[in-house]
Every structure is written in C-alpha cells, then in structure tokens.
Amino acid sequence: MKKLFILISALFLTTNVNAETLRILAEAGDEATLTKAAAQFEEANPGVTVEASYLGWDDFMATIKLKLADSNPPDLAHGNQGFTVDGTLIQNDLIIPLDKYADQYGWKNLFADGSLAEFSWSEDGSNWGSGTLYGISPVAEDVIVYYNKDKLSSLGLSVPTNFSEFESALATAESAGELPIILGGADGWPIIHVWGLIEGAFVDPSQTRNWIFDAKGNDYATSSRIQAAEKLEEMAKAGYFGSDSLGIGYDDANAMFIDGDGLFNLTGTWMTAQLNEGMGDNVGAFAMPRSTSGVAGGGSFALPWHISSKSSNPDLAAKFIAHLMSNDFVDDLMQVGRVPAQSPTIDPTSNLQAEVISASNALVSSNAKTFYTDWATPGMYDTVTQELQKLLGGAASAQDFIDAMAAESMN
Amino acid sequence: MINHRPHKIEYYSNYLYILPAFLFYIIFVLYPLSDTIITSFTEWSGIGEKKWVGLENYKKNLADKKITSSIKHSFILIIFYSFFPIIIGLGIAGIMVRVKVRGIAIYRAILFLPQILSMIVVGIAWRWIYAPKGPLNSGLDFFGLDDISRAWLGSFDYALPFVGLIGTWVMFGFTMILFIAGVQKIPSELYDAAKVDGAGAFAEFFNVTLPGLKGEIIVALVFTVTLALRNFDLIYITTGGGPGTSTMIPSMFIYKKAFQMNQVGSASSLGVMLTLLIFTLISLIIITLREKNET
Numbered sequence: 006m007k008k009l010f011i012l013i014s015a016l017f018l019t020t021n022v023n024a025e026t027l028r029i030l031a032e033a034g035d036e037a038t039l040t041k042a043a044a045q046f047e048e049a050n051p052g053v054t055v056e057a058s059y060l061g062w063d064d065f066m067a068t069i070k071l072k073l074a075d076s077n078p079p080d081l082a083h084g085n086q087g088f089t090v091d092g093t094l095i096q097n098d099l100i101i102p103l104d105k106y107a108d109q110y111g112w113k114n115l116f117a118d119g120s121l122a123e124f125s126w127s128e129d130g131s132n133w134g135s136g137t138l139y140g141i142s143p144v145a146e147d148v149i150v151y152y153n154k155d156k157l158s159s160l161g162l163s164v165p166t167n168f169s170e171f172e173s174a175l176a177t178a179e180s181a182g183e184l185p186i187i188l189g190g191a192d193g194w195p196i197i198h199v200w201g202l203i204e205g206a207f208v209d210p211s212q213t214r215n216w217i218f219d220a221k222g223n224d225y226a227t228s229s230r231i232q233a234a235e236k237l238e239e240m241a242k243a244g245y246f247g248s249d250s251l252g253i254g255y256d257d258a259n260a261m262f263i264d265g266d267g268l269f270n271l272t273g274t275w276m277t278a279q280l281n282e283g284m285g286d287n288v289g290a291f292a293m294p295r296s297t298s299g300v301a302g303g304g305s306f307a308l309p310w311h312i313s314s315k316s317s318n319p320d321l322a323a324k325f326i327a328h329l330m331s332n333d334f335v336d337d338l339m340q341v342g343r344v345p346a347q348s349p350t351i352d353p354t355s356n357l358q359a360e361v362i363s364a365s366n367a368l369v370s371s372n373a374k375t376f377y378t379d380w381a382t383p384g385m386y387d388t389v390t391q392e393l394q395k396l397l398g399g400a401a402s403a404q405d406f407i408d409a410m411a412a413e414s415m416n
Numbered sequence: 417m418i419n420h421r422p423h424k425i426e427y428y429s430n431y432l433y434i435l436p437a438f439l440f441y442i443i444f445v446l447y448p449l450s451d452t453i454i455t456s457f458t459e460w461s462g463i464g465e466k467k468w469v470g471l472e473n474y475k476k477n478l479a480d481k482k483i484t485s486s487i488k489h490s491f492i493l494i495i496f497y498s499f500f501p502i503i504i505g506l507g508i509a510g511i512m513v514r515v516k517v518r519g520i521a522i523y524r525a526i527l528f529l530p531q532i533l534s535m536i537v538v539g540i541a542w543r544w545i546y547a548p549k550g551p552l553n554s555g556l557d558f559f560g561l562d563d564i565s566r567a568w569l570g571s572f573d574y575a576l577p578f579v580g581l582i583g584t585w586v587m588f589g590f591t592m593i594l595f596i597a598g599v600q601k602i603p604s605e606l607y608d609a610a611k612v613d614g615a616g617a618f619a620e621f622f623n624v625t626l627p628g629l630k631g632e633i634i635v636a637l638v639f640t641v642t643l644a645l646r647n648f649d650l651i652y653i654t655t656g657g658g659p660g661t662s663t664m665i666p667s668m669f670i671y672k673k674a675f676q677m678n679q680v681g682s683a684s685s686l687g688v689m690l691t692l693l694i695f696t697l698i699s700l701i702i703i704t705l706r707e708k709n710e711t
Contacts, residue, residue, distance in 0.1 A: 067675040074463040089678055097464045191570055193658055249548035251659045252567020257547070383677040395660040400572045 029057040030079040032065045032308055037341040046328050073099040080316040083308040086123050087380040095130030100311040102137045106323040124309050134218030140309025143329045145346040147304035148198045149364045151270040151290045168206045168296040175245045178268045187267025189258030190250040193390030197378050199271045201303025202293040205375050207233040210301050213375040220381040220414035226407050234403035241397045251398050274361050278342030281357040288357055292364040301373040388413040456685035461678040473685035486664040490645050496580025497644035502636050505591030509599050510621045528589035539653030542582045569655050572662050579654050591636045598632035634705050638698050645694050666690045
C-alpha cells in the first residue's frame, strides 16, 4: 500500500515537472548567451522546456512594458535600468522582488557592497539606488578606450596612464594627420559614452551615480563637471573627433575603426568580439585614466532580468537566473564574447579579451563605473544626446550644455 | 396606394453593404481617434491608471520652445515637400505639352519611381548618398570642390534643407503624373486658339495650362502639405531629429513622448494638435483656391 502511494505520488510529481515551460523574452543581444544557457538548463532539469523569444533593442524597449502588463506575460524578461522601464514596472507591480532568491542563491555575496544599487528600488518604485532588489545580471558592460596598436606605436606613444597623457596622445595624433577619436555621433547615444569617460576623468564617480539615482536632489552644475564639459568642448574645437563625426552612424564608425580610421574608439565592451574579429592583434583596450589617479568610465551591469508578478512558477524562473549567475556559467559567457561580472576561471580567448577584462576589473575594483547619463530622467536621453551634438558641432558652449542638463534634471 | 415596403427594404439593405467597411472604420479609425482625444486630457505612462489633468498637456506643449520650433521646421519642409515638387511637376507638364519626346512613357515611369519606394528604403539610400564619404561628397571632390563637401546630415545649417530635398525627390513624380494627366483633359482648341493669337511657350503655359490645372494643383497641395506636416519615417531614418534639434518635427516628439518618455497623455495631446493644424491648413488651401476657381 505504501509502495503504491509512493509510486502514484512520484508519477504525479513527474507529470507535474513535465508540464513545466519557462517563457523568456529577451533583448536580441543575449540570444547566443540564452541559447547556451537554455540547453544546459533543460538538460539539468528534465521535463523543463525553455521557450525564449527575442526583439531588437528599439522594438524591445518600445514594447516591454506592454508585454509585461499583458494577461499572459513571459515568466522571465529583460528590463532596463532607470525610471522609464524598471521604475514603471515596479510602480505597476508587474515584477517581483528578488531578495528572497538573492539570499537563497547567494547573489549578493558575488559582488562588492553597493554594486547592486542599480537594481534596487523602494517598493513603490519611486526611489532608486537602494532598497529592495528587483533585478540582476551576470554580465558587465563597461565603456572603455579601444586603440589601434600599430598607430599608437608608430606615433611613438604608449598606453596613457593618466588623463593628460591621453590628451597629449590626441594632440600627437592630430598633428600627425591621424584622426584621434572615431565617433559615430549621428546616432546621438554614442556621444553619451564619450561624455561618460570625460566626465569620469574629472568628476568623482559616486557624485555622478548619486545624481543619476536622484537627479532632482543632487546638484548637476558642480565645478568638476563644468570642468569636464569645458574639456569636451576644447577637444571638439581641437578637431579630435574630426569634422564629420555628427554625420557618421555608430555602426559605420566601428567599421571605419576596423578599417584603420582613428587612433582611439571610445565605446562599450559589447563591441569586443566584433573588434577582435576585424582587427585581431592590432586592437587593444584600457580603462580611461582619471585626471588625478585611478580609472573611471561609464558602464553598468547588462540589462537586468526580472520575474513577472504573473509568472505561474517564479521559483523555476529564479532557478534559471541562478543558472546564469552561477560560477559554472562564467566561462560560457566568455565563450560567447560577453564580459562576465564575476572573474572567469579560464584563460581569455584573445589578447583583446584579456585587456578588456583587466580594464573591466580595474573599474569594478575601484567602484568607478558611472552608469549612463540618460538613466537620470525619462527625458534625459533626448536632452543629453541633443545637447552633446550641439556641443560637438559648435552650436552650444560648455555652459549651455551644463544649463540645459541642470534644467532637465529638475523634470 | 403605393406600397412603400419594398423600397424601404432596399433602403436599409444599402446600409448593410457599407457595414463591413464601416465596422473597420469604427475599430481602426474612430475608436483610436476618440481614445487619443480622451487620453490627451490625462497623464498616462502607457500602463496603469490614467490621471485626468484637463488642458495641462496642451498648455505645456504650447509653452515648450522645442515643440514650437519643431513646427517651424515643418513649415520649412512644406517648401521642399510641396512647393518645389509642384513647380517641378508643372514645369515638366508644360514642356511635355509642347515637345513630343520619343519613349515618353519610359521617362515618366523612371521619374515616378521614387514615389513607389518605401520611405525607409529612400531614407537609408539618401543617408548613404549624403554620408561624409558618400557619392555626393566624392562627386564634389572629383570636381575639385573639396571645400564644399561635408557631413551634410550632421551639419546644423544643412541637415534640414538636405532632408527636405529628399522629400522633393520623392514627391515630384506624383505631382508630375497628376499634372500630365490634367493637361490631357484641357481641350486642344484652347491651345490652338492660343497659337492663333500668337502666344509663345510662356504665354501658353500661364494662360492655358496653369488655369486648366487648378483642380490638380489643389489635390497636389493637399496631399503634399499633409505629408510634410505628418512626415515621420524620413526624419527618423535620416537624422533622428538631429544634429541637436535642428531637424526635429512634431511627429518625432509624439514618438519620443509615447515610446521613450512614458508620456502617452502628452504625446496624444500633441497628436491632436498636429491633426488640428493639418486640418486647418488643408481647409484654408481648399477654401481659398476653390473660391477663386468659381469666379
């Protein structure tokens, strides 16, 4: 009798597991990562099917709130740091807190204290930067400096160790007739990354992070930030971005860099695989040195994973996130060309990946990442891209830029 | 006594014929339109509760200098999307009246081609043509005009007129076909009479062709002015409103507010304002030109 009971209940449990499908909606950049993770997860959890679908960046960002507000949303989905997406999702109770799972799987111990602030919110979604954990990601994205190795050595230069060395490298390249910095400014957002590095060189990173979490409550027009804006204006006037940067798109700029245009390319670590493929050993990378000491730069974790509040099995969704966050998966992330937020155990797959990881580690260990300016307010993306274009195109001064940004901070 | 019944059935059944189309019209036009108008009086992030704010969105839009200056850009675009194509179309129609060209249908088809291309395709192609190292600059460099060549769409002075020229290129095929068709319905006796009176090419054009095309010109104006004001795809693909805000137009703000900034209420109010602006402008065009036509 007892045996029969066990048999029946075992049968019952297996069929229960069999019925399990985990539905995921992700931004298309994560397809390679998820394909790998899904196969491993299905193998480790017999009976579970992972159903992932993908949308390109613009489509994803335009529809993710509606998808999660739907009556039958995906169990697991990307969000985006900031008030526009994550804040709205929390305000409408569309995603659940992850603190319970973070404790269960030990996510908080993986990183330095305060590192997960970008995923932390008050429970009503009105305050950002501390409180309850609502998302997590295993991937780091840093804005760093890529450089053309042949050009740097033929100009008689070495990798700059402070900001004034970086500046003199720009001047040397300019006078030798080389384009100092390739920039796809027509798209607007790539200039945010350039600004993040210049801002990071002068402004204390924690000051910038506090402003992004609470733009209204923190002064934007500080003396160090004005200094950074004046430096960017000076660089633009000196022709360090060339005369055509506002007419070149981001993809074209990267293609031109691969073809040998530009000494430096100031962009994010998501470009590592593509640049490595195009340039091989001729491309290197370093974290932007600050004007005083140390390094700084824009960047953050990659897009956060959220669990839908309507998910029928949030524990399974959390288990999948735990798989992505696990130490075993770090090396898989490396293999698909992403920069893991945790230190990898295998050797880098290329010289560039080694330099990128050491730049990333330098930023993480000094807590010097400053996120992205456009996270600060819902209207900030427009304001900062437009004002940076004006600054680079000579249609506005550093002071105009600071004024416009300070005004948008109040919105 | 005449029995009205069969008549009545016929009368009602007429409504049945338009019912399917009318249902579509209600679902896809009238419902979204009224929903937009209601939303325009609210503050709404796109999900969750709508909060009634009355005319607040409208007041804010009118006070926003970025929005009012974007309307100025739209009026500049009318010159490129509407006036230039009409002048070019009239010119070609005037020439075709007098000159008989062999294989005219082929030329017409080629000149009409831009009109049938998707705006996305057009935008991407012209973005390449205007690129810093694109064909336009290569051509200028070839003729030794290196000083003129630049990143056209990245220039604060040139981006707007150069996007406008794409509009001219797209629209003139439409006006041309419209005017050529219109010319053919002008009685040939009028042209004969003009010739007898000794009219030259210009006199013939201004006294016979132009007055005869008044109806077509109204149609061309209505169509092209509407397109200039509601245009979105071409700007979105070529400049995204930049550099800075130099090519921003109201429809870009509608998109940005609704899909980037969580301000669906404000986006709706701007949509309503743009619709009213187009409606007013089109009514003005029709009323002024039609009255002159009747006198």
